[in-house]
Amino acid sequence: MAYDYALVHLKYTIPLAALLTLIAYPIFHRIHFLQIGSLIVVSFLATLPWDSYLIRSNIWTYPPDAIIGPRLYGIPIEELFFFVIQTYITSLFYILLSKPLFHPLYLSTQRNPPQRIARGKVIGQGILVALTLYGVHQIRTGGPGTYLGLILAWAFPFALLTFTVAGRFILTLPLTSTVVPIIIPTVYLWLVDELALGRGTWAIESGTKLGWCLFGVLDIEEATFFLATNLLIVFGMAVFDQYLAIIFAFPHLFPKVPRSPTPLMLVQSRFSNTKQYDLERIAGLSDAVTRLKAKSRSFYLANSLFTGRLRIDLILLYSFCRLADDLVDDSTSRAEVKSWTTKLYKFLDLHYKSDIKANKARINDYIDEAFPPEAKSALKYLPATILPSQPLYQLIEGFELDSQFSFHDSSESAKFPIVDEDKLNYYGQCVAGTVGELCVALIIEHCEPEMPDERKKMLMSASRTMGVALQYVNIARDIVVDAEMGRVYLPTTWLKEEGLTPEDVVAHPRGKHVENLRRRLLSEAFKLYDEARPKMNGIPKEARGPMIGAVETYMEIGRVLRELEGGVELERGKATVPGGRRLKTVLKALFSA
Numbered sequence: 001m002a003y004d005y006a007l008v009h010l011k012y013t014i015p016l017a018a019l020l021t022l023i024a025y026p027i028f029h030r031i032h033f034l035q036i037g038s039l040i041v042v043s044f045l046a047t048l049p050w051d052s053y054l055i056r057s058n059i060w061t062y063p064p065d066a067i068i069g070p071r072l073y074g075i076p077i078e079e080l081f082f083f084v085i086q087t088y089i090t091s092l093f094y095i096l097l098s099k100p101l102f103h104p105l106y107l108s109t110q111r112n113p114p115q116r117i118a119r120g121k122v123i124g125q126g127i128l129v130a131l132t133l134y135g136v137h138q139i140r141t142g143g144p145g146t147y148l149g150l151i152l153a154w155a156f157p158f159a160l161l162t163f164t165v166a167g168r169f170i171l172t173l174p175l176t177s178t179v180v181p182i183i184i185p186t187v188y189l190w191l192v193d194e195l196a197l198g199r200g201t202w203a204i205e206s207g208t209k210l211g212w213c214l215f216g217v218l219d220i221e222e223a224t225f226f227l228a229t230n231l232l233i234v235f236g237m238a239v240f241d242q243y244l245a246i247i248f249a250f251p252h253l254f255p256k257v258p259r260s261p262t263p264l265m266l267v268q269s270r271f272s273n274t275k276q277y278d279l280e281r282i283a284g285l286s287d288a289v290t291r292l293k294a295k296s297r298s299f300y301l302a303n304s305l306f307t308g309r310l311r312i313d314l315i316l317l318y319s320f321c322r323l324a325d326d327l328v329d330d331s332t333s334r335a336e337v338k339s340w341t342t343k344l345y346k347f348l349d350l351h352y353k354s355d356i357k358a359n360k361a362r363i364n365d366y367i368d369e370a371f372p373p374e375a376k377s378a379l380k381y382l383p384a385t386i387l388p389s390q391p392l393y394q395l396i397e398g399f400e401l402d403s404q405f406s407f408h409d410s411s412e413s414a415k416f417p418i419v420d421e422d423k424l425n426y427y428g429q430c431v432a433g434t435v436g437e438l439c440v441a442l443i444i445e446h447c448e449p450e451m452p453d454e455r456k457k458m459l460m461s462a463s464r465t466m467g468v469a470l471q472y473v474n475i476a477r478d479i480v481v482d483a484e485m486g487r488v489y490l491p492t493t494w495l496k497e498e499g500l501t502p503e504d505v506v507a508h509p510r511g512k513h514v515e516n517l518r519r520r521l522l523s524e525a526f527k528l529y530d531e532a533r534p535k536m537n538g539i540p541k542e543a544r545g546p547m548i549g550a551v552e553t554y555m556e557i558g559r560v561l562r563e564l565e566g567g568v569e570l571e572r573g574k575a576t577v578p579g580g581r582r583l584k585t586v587l588k589a590l591f592s593a
């Protein structure tokens with residue numbers, strides 16, 4: 001049929017590429033353009049001579065009316081387009097399936113890899129060498145094995161090169177981000193090829209093929225071609241991710257990273273010596289991700305929306321905040337609370353107080369002597385040099401305020417310190433408004449360090465407001481859980497209006513009056529959210545969607561609470577946002593950013 005090859009693209013490859021682009025668009029980062037673009041250029045240049053040889057050797061033929069006509073070195077433009085669109089499709093599958101991964105963690109096997117990885121790399125290299133040699137043998141023998149030989153002898157040396165460079169990294173990655181993005185597009189293109197061969201859009205001339213079919217009329221050579229080329233594409237993407245992970249994970253090797261690492265940085269990363277890798281930092285990052293995953297579904301999901309060093313520093317900031325909160329929260333006496341807060345203040349002083357400011361080694365010595373082993377990495381890797389000090393000090397103040405619920409003097413106000421709405425707002429400013437400021441400080445540092453002061457002030461102010469909004473949602477969600485610990489964050493003045501005391505709430509945290517106050521608190525939360533949300537449009541573009549996703553995921557807890565009829569049992573006292581709704585919230589935030 002006329003122009004049948006072009007129709008194959010119009011019906012099968014372009015629609016899939018368009019669909020994947022739509023799905024991947026919200027998580028697309030300029031780095032992905034660099035990654036895919038580079039791979040398309042390499043694929044095009046590597047395939048051109050080989051493809052041209054097959055066509056000029058009459059291994060591949062096309063009925064004249066099946067192609068539009070223009071050729072490059074004998075290759076129809078539809079075939080040239082296939083190089084591009086196959087690379088694009090498989091790369092997108094890889095990006096989508098790899099997005100949840102935190103690639104720096106997979107650098108852990110770069111030095112002294114586990115035996116499984118070391119052995120796997122050698123075996124993989126052996127297989128690729130054997131396949132290459134078998135291909136050369138088939139070419140030299142000629143006849144039916146020629147086409148298969150040409151595929152093997154062309155594709156697997158490239159595969160051997162990429163696997164030699166990144167084999168440990170590739171073998172450490174989960175199969176969902178290596179095998180799956182190879183298999184899905186391969187099977188899809190097998191089916192497209194089967195249809196095209198069946199329609200005569202293109203043909204593999206007999207005499208150079210074995211005559212075996214994987215299924216239908218799909219020659220085993222064609223099946224091997226798509227499997228081999230998609231393996232090359234995924235290996236190529238993984239090599240890129242390894243270099244990016246090295247650049248982002250090691251500030252001592254790459255102190256300043258632009259929004260998109262330069263080609264020179266990628267080359268430097270390639271030739272960096274694994275002995276230079278700070279694997280203790282990788283272990284610290286792993287601790288931080290473990291803490292994030294264990295403590296907060298909301299922010300754990302949101303973290304994968306971010307990219308590069310901003311993602312790393314947000315995870316490290318979360319880890320510090322959570323650790324500091326837990327040290328104080330888990331104290332068993334007022335003296336222990338005082339001890340931890342004093343040490344945390346001292347830690348901050350060593351970073352920020354000019355008269356006692358210390359170097360990194362002195363700070364690490366202090367961490368080693370003053371904190372337990374499980375706390376050290378969260379303190380050691382806090383990106384303090386790019387964080388404002390005031391919010392960090394105020395965060396600790398908030399934790400001190402929190403501890404009054406557990407350890408207090410005899411006065412009523414000490415036992416329940418949230419006496420009125422102003423105190424509630426102050427508490428929210430301390431434990432959450434500060435967090436918002438710190439997040440925005442990281443975004444500005446990594447995405448737009450040259451941001452005008454006016455816009456910085458606007459974002460900082462809005463982030464404090466948004467932080468309080470999230471804290472109010474947190475309190476509204478945890479009324480029952482907090483009451484079981486003897487904590488009541490609802491202002492005492494609000495309780496009085498409902499004829500309640502804090503003790504009443506501790507004794508009976510469910511019921512109509514408490515529900516009224518939950519709704520009142522949620523109403524305040526959404527007022528603050530409505531005030532701050534529009535200002536998130538001032539966040540630099542590459543962080544805007546992910547940050548809106550993080551905030552909306554949290555506010556969705558408040559929406560779920562509002563939808564629950566009063567008194568409905570909250571799961572373990574906490575509202576939960578169903579996974580599908582959480583994903584829908586994130587996608588809506590990303591597409592709207």
Ligand SMILES: CC(C)=CCC/C(C)=C/CC/C(C)=C/CC/C(C)=C/[C@@H]1[C@@H](COP(=O)(O)OP(=O)(O)O)[C@]1(C)CC/C=C(\C)CC/C=C(\C)CCC=C(C)C
Nearest residue numbers: 296298302303318321322432435436462463466467470474
């Ligand atoms: C994507 C990512 C990893 C972000 C990290 C955000 C971050 C650093 C959070 C730290 C949270 C934390 C442990 C703070 C200590 C005090 C505390 C517990 C605060 C409450 C958070 C809830 O955290 P938790 O781990 O308990 O989560 P779960 O409830 O268990 O799911 C708080 C509710 C406060 C959270 C406040 C923020 C994250 C700040 C929000 C504001 C912004 C992100 C700024 C938005 C920008 C503009 C311009 C409006």
